[in-house]
Structures are given as C-alpha cells and as structure tokens.
Amino acid sequence: MDDERVVLYAEFTARSGEAEEVQRLLKAFTTAVRGEPGNLAFEPYRRVDDPDRFFVFEIYRDRAAFEAHLSADHGRPFNSALEPLIREDASQLSFLTPIPAAAKR
Incomplete structure (x- = not known):
C-alpha cells in the first residue's frame, strides 16, 4: 500500500432549489470528516459564478486513511442524502499529484 498522501477534489451540482440543503448536509459532513x-484537510466551497456548484478539496495522510474515510459510518448516510439533491449520479472525484518544487539556486 502506498504511504503517500491522497489529494483530491470532489465536485457536484445541486439541483434547482436544493443548494441550501446541500450546504447544510455538507457542513455536518465536514465536521465528521x-x-x-487520517484527514489532513477537508475544505468545502461554493463557486462564486455558480452557487449551485460545490467544490471540496481533500487531503488524507495516506491510502489507508483515504480507504478508512470511504468506509466511515458517516459517509453512507451523507451520500444517500446527497444523491437526490444533486444533478450528477455522485460526487465527481479528481485525484491530484503534486508537482515537485524546483531546486533552490
């Protein structure tokens, strides 16, 4: 198992009229996560130009911490409640890899 940090962002779009409920659910989920x-960062945002669009930046200590997040007791109820409130089938996840810093001169 890889011991490097797992860095990703999740995006999803609230259905018309559901953004405030999505935000309420996301606030409670943020506290739990x-x-x-193994969670190092969980930062939810709404887009300024499209307030129905949500963006969550996440960092986990390692793959094991991310797997623990996926199987945490609070995840299933959150996703079940979120699913009918968003346009997508589920959160759209994008995994990131760091760009190594340039050597100092």
Whole structure:
C-alpha cells in the first residue's frame, strides 16, 4: 500500500432549489470528516459564478486513511442524502499529484 498522501477534489451540482440543503448536509459532513484521524484537510466551497456548484478539496495522510474515510459510518448516510439533491449520479472525484518544487539556486 502506498504511504503517500491522497489529494483530491470532489465536485457536484445541486439541483434547482436544493443548494441550501446541500450546504447544510455538507457542513455536518465536514465536521465528521475533519474528525477522522487520517484527514489532513477537508475544505468545502461554493463557486462564486455558480452557487449551485460545490467544490471540496481533500487531503488524507495516506491510502489507508483515504480507504478508512470511504468506509466511515458517516459517509453512507451523507451520500444517500446527497444523491437526490444533486444533478450528477455522485460526487465527481479528481485525484491530484503534486508537482515537485524546483531546486533552490
């Protein structure tokens, strides 16, 4: 198992009239995720130009911490409640890899 950090962002779009409920659910979920031992960052945002569009930046200590996040007790109820409120079938995940810093001169 890889011990490098897992960095990703999740995006989803609230259905018309559902953005405030999505935000309410996301606030509670944020508190739960930030309490996970392997979570290093969980930062939810709404787009300024499209407030129905949500963006969540996430960092986990390693692959094991991310897997623990996926199987956490609070994940399934959140996703079940979110699913009918968003346009997509589920959160759209994009995994990131860091660009190494240039050497100092």
